Amino acid sequence: MAKKDDGSRVRDALRIGGKLPDPGSAPVGPGKKPKALAKLDSAGERLSALQESLYAEGVGGGSRSVLLVLQGMDTSGKGGTVSHVLGLVDPMGVRYAAFKKPTAAEQRHHYLWRIRKQLPAPGQIGVFDRSHYEDILVPRVSGLLTDAERRRRYAEITAFEQELADAGTTVLKVFLHISPEEQLKRLKARLVTPEKRWKYNPGDLEARSHWPAYEKAYTDIFEHTSTAYAPWYAVPADHKWYRNWAVAELLIETLADLRPRFPEPDYDVDAELAKLKGVGVPA
């Protein structure tokens, strides 16, 4: 499906390993909007083909799946990514879950309880719009997480992701990286556009006021939970066209790596064709 020689070009460029790229930059791939849109268009076909193969593999008894974890500050474009990138593939193959503030019922369970319930089935691409990482970010920034508890959560989460990898789920963790200047523009746009007002939440400004604390919390998360089996990627997200292109490519490279294949029929094709020849039209 994807060419072998560039099979991890975007992943290599965007894997987090130290300083994050500038939110307005384009460290790999198209640097201008028209080219990025055209490339996203053709990426759609590759993504669809790979998704269909993975899905077929699942129907044929395969156990593999992909889980895209989207994290980022408010307005960083998690929803837009789902719409523009996952919207390119068959809805049958996508399982989307958003994790908001835990409900009272959810809070009575371990924080991974509600996460486990939303894992993709074999053959599916799962998408987490926020995730178990919120269970480090929010309590940490609110000062409700001791250092010992925070370290325990890193360990629990890496163990959980190892378990997923062992079970056949490839976890792709993407941080959508926007600048505070761009966030301000987007928050304003949500307020001045009547049909966008439902997306605005006064709490977003409260979170924004803790921007440096979130940056620190994210940095530590990247350091402690980037593993060989589930590394973190940073996607510069001030430009929506770049964000969409980059996430599509990260997904394509990840899926192509799995080399999903249509399953071999577990029946005799010729025998079935012969049976069909003898089949009449029911009265």
Next chain:
Amino acid sequence: MAKKDDGSRVRDALRIGGKLPDPGSAPVGPGKKPKALAKLDSAGERLSALQESLYAEGVGGGSRSVLLVLQGMDTSGKGGTVSHVLGLVDPMGVRYAAFKKPTAAEQRHHYLWRIRKQLPAPGQIGVFDRSHYEDILVPRVSGLLTDAERRRRYAEITAFEQELADAGTTVLKVFLHISPEEQLKRLKARLVTPEKRWKYNPGDLEARSHWPAYEKAYTDIFEHTSTAYAPWYAVPADHKWYRNWAVAELLIETLADLRPRFPEPDYDVDAELAKLKGVGVPA
């Protein structure tokens, strides 16, 4: 959103009330492929807009949702409908569930147990690819359902759907109606096309051999479970272009009827705009 004067034109024409339309016919709407494709294209925009409003309403605390139930013989195009019709809207707003042969674990529960777990959340469009109706169809055709038990299931299912309606879920039940001749063509196509072979199941021929029994079982289901709050619609499905157009229109009419609205902000827009003005860029 949708014009008031044709707000239930397609539903009126396709609502089951006696003899089913011919599987190759086009009882309402476009009668030729090019026109149907063009109309589906513009339907996509209306469907997307309605879906976004419903979703926003859900975010704003609304409880309403829509559940599209797809039934039909093998190859009738349930999967194709999901891909071509639900593929037109934002994946965030769609919850897809396929119901295959119940697993051993599922069989230990009441047949509605696994169904309830897949209901759409407020604001979502749920899609059932097969459904609780399989729990009448399959055992009945296999001779495993007494008449008394069958009647009990009709009653349980209409009560269940009443419960859904009361909770704010509008159930749209669609029978994709294909002819045995068209099914034969599609089964052959699945066998001769290597990348379609995974969709073929030798059991499909076994089911096909009971075609008249399935027809009878469906007829009785339509008679006993078509209610004012959850009527059945038959979509002629020998032509994929007609099927896609018709299901899209049924969904649009159903959504338009709900008149979903963007929620009023539960915050003071001007006050928030003023706050944004005073917000600096975090250091």
